[in-house]
Amino acid sequence: MSEFYQIDRIFKNKGLNDSDKNILAYILKNPDKVQHQGIRTLAEHVFTSPTSIERLAKKLGYSGYSELVYHAKHLIRETTLPQPSSLDTLTTLSPEIFEDRVVQLFNREHYVYIYGEGFNEFVAGYFYRKLLVNRYQTLLLAGLEIPLVYDPGQKPVLLLISRSGENFSCLEKIRQIEAVNGTLISFTSNANSTIAKKSDVPITLVDPQVSDAANINYTHFYGDCINAFENLLNFANLDPSEL
Structure with a gap:
């Protein structure tokens, strides 16, 4: 629940469903791993298809999967909540x-x-x-x-x-x-x-x-x-x- 809450704060008003949030939670938690292993391995980890991940990237305004993953590190750094x-x-x-x-x-x-x-x-x-x-x-x-x-x-x-x-x-x-x-x-x-x-x-x-x-x-x-x-x-x- 806390991971989904964090995602809702970062991606406001994007109409994300639970599957979208699950994909993003994995990417934001493992940006280096995801970038290295590629979209097919990510799809296996989150029980979805590469097409669904590409569709999510477009929904968020990115040109595709690669751009989404590239920005994941920046998203984490820029939206880290104060401790x-x-x-x-x-x-x-x-x-x-x-x-x-x-x-x-x-x-x-x-x-x-x-x-x-x-x-x-x-x-x-x-x-x-x-x-x-x-x-x-x-x-x-x-x-x-x-x-x-x-x-x-x-x-x-x-x-x-x-x-x-x-x-x-x-x-x-x-x-x-x-x-x-x-x-x-x-x-x-x-x-x-x-x-x-x-x-x-x-x-x-x-x-x-x-x-x-x-x-x-x-x-x-x-x-x-x-x-x-x-x-x-x-x-x-x-x-x-x-x-």
């Missing part, structure tokens, strides 16, 4: 607490408020759109205060991006979310910052240019925020058999 061990490096929390809170808070029962100022605002906008297309209840707090938009029926989570971890407006948003018994996820470059210490899930991203408040010099902080967010969201929505 807990790689996520644990993003936080000072223990692995068990971190993983549990990520799954709990990135839950569609919660209402997610998102806020970031300056360059962080661009990252906040990406987070907002990503959550929207994944059918989360979410609101971008651009010019809005939490008391104005909060509804008692919500289970609010505040998602903050602050490179320094000391932004005044972000600290005010934290005061507001605490007043309605909400929870906090933060993305900062300083694990010892006020914002990180107040967070239920503090995400810390190393930034060699942390003192460059004007963002004049090279930094990968903002790109790392998006990468970390993608990994967290992906991990939170894994099939339980993948955890």
Whole structure:
């Protein structure tokens, strides 16, 4: 079941049946072996015909079997799901607490408020759109205060991006979310910052240019925020058999 789930994530909306998924599962699990042995041997292993495999390749948009197998390695590399061990490096929390809170808070029962100022605002906008297309209840707090938009029926989570971890407006948003018994996820470059210490899930991203408040010099902080967010969201929505 978990292999089929992985295939559904890679090949979305392709109308695959169980036989197609069985073929792809074998190819993705053994790309080198399949490339070396050829289509007839593959057909024997998965109890189908070479014609069916060629038909599947065409269905997926490839010119044929050879192109499908050629891209199998790239497909595996580009869609490898994040593992807990790689996520644990993003936080000072223990692995068990971190993983549990990520799954709990990135839950569609919660209402997610998102806020970031300056360059962080661009990252906040990406987070907002990503959550929207994944059918989360979410609101971008651009010019809005939490008391104005909060509804008692919500289970609010505040998602903050602050490179320094000391932004005044972000600290005010934290005061507001605490007043309605909400929870906090933060993305900062300083694990010892006020914002990180107040967070239920503090995400810390190393930034060699942390003192460059004007963002004049090279930094990968903002790109790392998006990468970390993608990994967290992906991990939170894994099939339980993948955890």
